Amino acid sequence: MELKIPPAVVFLIFAGLMYLLATFLPFGYFDFFGRYYLIYGLLVFAGLVAGVALFQFLRQRTTIDPTKPSKASKLVYGGIFAYSRNPMYLALLILLLALGIWLGNAFNTLLAAGFVAYMNRFQIIPEEMALLELFGKEYKQYCLNVRRWF
Numbered sequence: 123m124e125l126k127i128p129p130a131v132v133f134l135i136f137a138g139l140m141y142l143l144a145t146f147l148p149f150g151y152f153d154f155f156g157r158y159y160l161i162y163g164l165l166v167f168a169g170l171v172a173g174v175a176l177f178q179f180l181r182q183r184t185t186i187d188p189t190k191p192s193k194a195s196k197l198v199y200g201g202i203f204a205y206s207r208n209p210m211y212l213a214l215l216i217l218l219l220a221l222g223i224w225l226g227n228a229f230n231t232l233l234a235a236g237f238v239a240y241m242n243r244f245q246i247i248p249e250e251m252a253l254l255e256l257f258g259k260e261y262k263q264y265c266l267n268v269r270r271w272f
Contacts, residue, residue: 126189127244128188128189129188129210129211129214129241129245130214132237132240132241132245133214133217133218133237136218136233136234136236136237136240137217137218137221139233140218140221140222140225140227140230140233140234141221141225143225143227143229143230143233144225144226144227144230147227147229150227150228150229151226151227151228152226152227152228153226157223157226160220160223161220161223161224164216164217164219164220164223165217165220167216168213168214168216168217168220169213171202171206171209171210171212171213171216172209172210172213172214174201174202174209175202175203175209175210175213176210178198178200178201178202178203179198182195182196182198183195183196184196184198188210188245188249191248191249191252191253191256192252192255192256194252194253194256194257197253197256197257197260197261197264199264199268203268204268205268205269205272206268206269206270206271206272207246207264207265207268207269207270207271208241208246208270208271211241211245211246211271212271212272214237215234215237215238215271218230218233218234218237219231219234222234238271242270246270250265
């Protein structure tokens with residue numbers, strides 16, 4: 123892998139940047155009816171997505187360590203992984219979106235997009251190369267059938 127910064131740390135860095143942006147940028151504030159219901163819904167959805175993905179990894183007895191994809195023992199492609207190749211990263215993105223809505227600054231969507239770009243370049247692509255080496259044609263076919271994020 124090119125960088126070995128755990129995705130949880132990357133998430134915390136982007137969450138901190140979102141907070142700083144919302145605190146110090148004097149414009150971009152928004153509010154709308156039902157905002158907190160949307161936040162709660164996103165939090166529940168992110169928890170479900172991450173929980174189901176973790177459960178599936180543990181049930182298949184394969185590694186959940188994102189810094190060592192070469193230690194994967196099985197390719198998990200059923201359940202939630204039939205809809206997203208990276209549901210745990212998707213859950214982190216949903217959490218960032220919920221945080222952005224809670225902070226109420228529209229420019230936080232740019233940071234959420236930055237999170238996606240960073241994860242694609244420095245986490246997901248190196249993971250995909252390692253998994254392609256491990257699982258070959260089976261993983262290549264999986265990539266053709268299932269989108270990276272959603």
